[in-house]
Amino acid sequence: MSSKLTAIELLEKNQHFIEKPSKLWIVKVFALAIIFSIGLYALVLQLIEGHIITGMRDNVVWGVYIVNFVFVLGLSYAGALLAGIFHLGRVVWAVPLQRVLKLLTVFTLIIAPFFILLCIGRPERLFNLFIYPRIQSPIIWDVIAIVTDLIFCVVYLYFTYIKDFALLRDRSVDLAMAPWRRKIYTFFALGYQNTEEQRKFLNQALDIMAAIIIPTSIIAYSLLAWLFGMNLKVGWHSSILGPFFVLSAVYSGIAALIIIMWSYRKTEKLENVFTDSHFNILGYALLILSLFYGYFYFSDYVTEWYNLQNTPNMLWEKYFDLSQYGIAFYSSILMVTILPAIIIGIPWFRNVNSIAFTSLLVLIGLWIRRYLMIVPVLETPYLPIHQDIRQDWVLYSATWVEWALTIAGGALFILLFVIASRIAPILPISEMVEKAGESRFVFSFKGKKKLSTEEI
Amino acid sequence: MKTRYITSSIVLFLIIFCAAALDVKSNVNAQEKQASKLRIYYEKLPDNDLKISVILIKGKGKDMVGIENAEIFLTALGEEEELPLTSIFTDVNGEADLYIESGFVFPKNEKGFAVVNALYNGNDSLESSDKKVKFKDLNVDVSFDIVDSVKHITVFAYEVDSVGEKTPVEEIGFKIGVERLHSTLYLEEVETDDEGIAYMEFPNDIPGDSLGNITVIVFAEEKKYGTVTKAIVSDWGTIVDFSITSNGRSLFGDEAPLWMTISIFVILIGAWFHFIFAGFKVYKMSKSITKVDAN
């Protein structure tokens, strides 16, 4: 569908981002900014009074902040992974989703480190991480991975914008853009004139970046999984953790992608671009992943259940006991495995809105899963901490500070997307109109110097 | 008959009344002043210096507590004379010491014992108390021999009388041990025979310092002689390695294992090389416009 229109026509269809912001947009930004500032207030309070105002204590030293960190970082790596795979695999139907996917990657990657910083007792000493690093520590691996990934993803995102910036620069007079926009687009387009040589260089660069983004994101998320895996606590000390995390990251990434697509479909009226069949395909992917996830989860439990060791058993009893974590546990299984299978598996239920709704449930369920993976495990050490009479030392309950900062993180995420839609089109217009496979191959094929475009 | 009964009962009554009154009076007196207790100990230190230690306490059992800043008068009592030594003040625990240089001659009583008396005069709330300690000077010679490649420690205990003659002392229990960082590790308890000699076989596996030096402690506690300690440095200990200064390359050490450092560098260099390569391509792209323009 998109190839039937030229780039200019596509741009004209989506040119409202150039105009003055609508009232609705301003209200949205304002509301999000207020929510964010409540979080800022909570942050200042925490910096002054220390972590005692959170729910974290000696046993559960990692609470909602780390849950958010793992969750948000999962979205990021999934975005990078999917973007890289779609790009290298020359998946045509996925081209309109590329920009949203990359924005998801970068925005979550910006927000995630802040949640880690909230968990640090002495944030003013963070530079010690760079002065005295110990490379035996999983945290240093994670720092290296996140810094590397952040730089790679931001640069990759920027590279994908170059062609569109060039297009916007060339169309600035016709579309009556403000002069500051023209200046920005000219500068960031880096002089791209869509000549063949330039196209070749840029496509080579994009292919290389896509190629390194995939292993970087897989390794980086495995390193995050090993933050928990390289730990003697029951529930964490398991070899399934690496693959499990990568899988749940991809799962959450697809769910997030669906939700973002659905919101943009509504706000920017992009039914012809984020079409029903896109939702269909992604819905299938969601279904398959939910079944995979259920399989991983079940095999993790069944192998532990069969052995019935003391402390792991104590942990699993907490999950099944309705008075402890049972409600969260059962509802998360429902939201993550059962409901997607029903809603997406049965054609009668399947439509765009229901798929988006399922994705939202999946995200909530996965967040609860992350919480259940972190907090009850910390509450179940080898030693009998229940002999402590201070209840908040034994059981964790997040305070308003932590919830405020969580919601502020979510608000910031949405805010970034709202602002991004005003800078450049949400659709990768230049990529969409390019013929599939056109001058894209970097890797030569044995036997032939270069595959021609018709052979794809 | 009747009058006798009445008289005797009156007298009895008076006696009981007086006794009760006296009893009450003495109780009242006793409540006014608390009893204090003095303990005094004599020690002979390794260098033949002496030490007289005093504790002044009040109360019993759990309520026992030392009396602070009390003046204790020490006097050496001889057969006829009294030699005031000095007064010492107790510290916060109720303890006070007087060190006496070796060679100080104590006046002896008729049995040949030196007697030191500690006296506390009491104050408004505490009764006075005093305590004596009687002691004789015990000399201990310690010698180290190796007989048939078995290490022996020989302890010779004797008294020296005024003429300078040595009289061996028998049935003195000695504890022989080595000095350790926090305490003394006693290896064996031996008793002197009628020649005043005790033997101990010294084990071969007592750790020493980096040169194998140990300090052997010979300790005796007898009522007659007080506490006698001797300390001799010997090289009969095994050598302990003092040269280890680091944990080496390990997961928990300061430096990571070599393979870890190398792997991380290889991975990082690999990833960043490709990144810089891609950036280079974009740079070339931005520069290629000049070629077109030139054309």
Next chain:
Amino acid sequence: MKEEKDQPQEDSGRRNFLKMSLLAGGATMTGAGLIAAAANGDSSGEKIKVLTTDGKVIEVDKPNGACKINPCDPPNGEEARHGVPGRSFVMVIDLAKCNNARKCIEGCQKGHDLLPDQEWMKVYLMKPNPESDPYWFPKNCFHCDNPPCVKVCPVGATFKRTDNAVLVDADRCIGCKFCVSACPYSARIVNWIDTPNYSGKDPNYSPETSVPSQHGIVGKCDFCVDRSREGKLPYCAGSCPMGVIYYGDRNEDSVTNGEETLRFSQLIKDRAAFRYLEELGTAPNVYYLPPTERIFPYERGLENISEEKRKADLKSISKK
């Protein structure tokens, strides 16, 4: 029974004497007399009275027999990462004697300026299997030879020394609390609350004394190496009325609880000592002597704690 209770009290005076005489003995060990030793200038600041041979009474500085390992000043910074040479500190806890007096906890808190909430030494009621009798289990940091906490510290704020002590450098710790979650023995705590004693860069601070600590970072038992430099036992070992905690040097093959000194290797063999959760591979340096032939039934330990704590303890072991 009453005598048993009285005994430690009565003996404490005597014990002090023995310790003190050894101290003075240590000073004169070199061969110099008291006055000469004092003249060496190594004084502790206190004065002692000496009666000279000619009958005069003089006051000299008390020779500082206290410093057994030079330097006596606990080091800071890079030097603190090197252990005391030739030492390998180790602790042995006799579970047969512990009756939950909790004096070890109080002693440690007093010695390290801790809040009543902060326990570097904890005492649990443990019931290893359904048939056994519960016993009281004092647990501090085990200063493992394969410490999970040191492995995961990103900045090296906690470090393992050659003298076995695992210490925390309060100046470097960023408070990420990874070590707290990594320790399988729950030995580490976090300084959640800011107290007036927590200060910034203090010239007197040393990781060996751990005082003054700082807000937002991690703290734990430090094996009281600064006390060992003076030949004193750690606060916990010195405070225990039952003599449960033995402390010493494996290289010297000697541990003491203040009253009796034993050969470490012999004690471990004779009493079949074990290490807690040995299977985890952490190689702890605190050994436990099994609670056989106990002096008291474990219920004694329930007497001097609050009702709430008693309930919590009994509930926790009733699950087994």
